[in-house]
């Protein structure tokens with residue numbers, strides 16, 4: 001998620017610096033990827049499988065942390081929607097939206113990183129103590145079932161190909 005958002009920020013900043021239009025197709029594919037995979041599928045899987053397993057094994061241990069993580073996931077959707085809206089306006093010719101795209105990708109990636117750190121500290125640390133091998137297997141299967149095309153990519157070229165193959 002972070003690398004796709006950083007790529008959006010880089011493409012937008014490069015375009016603004018050079019005063020040349022960005023590769024809008026590439027930007028749209030990156031934002032669509034973030035919306036479809038990390039945002040929609042990975043976070044849903046995390047809530048349905050990881051968080052529920054922790055709540056089942058240790059009902060009181062991470063209640064507040066899980067509630068916060070879910071609020072963060074909802075806030076991520078707000079970041080995504082604002083980024084998507086700015087990119088649509090930029091694509092349609094509103095040049096002032098280019099700066100918004102760069103700024104929103106930056107805000108979004110900062111928020112995601114903070115969320116990831118807090119989730120690791122307050123939820124994954126509990127999960128590591130209370131979950132059993134069967135729980136981890138189920139969680140791994142659920143994550144794998146999201147079929148994230150970039151997770152399966154081993155190189156920059158693989159990632160570029162996976163993004164090109166996404167249907168917009």
Ligand SMILES: [Fe+2]
Nearest residue numbers: 043046069119
């Ligand atoms: Fe999360």
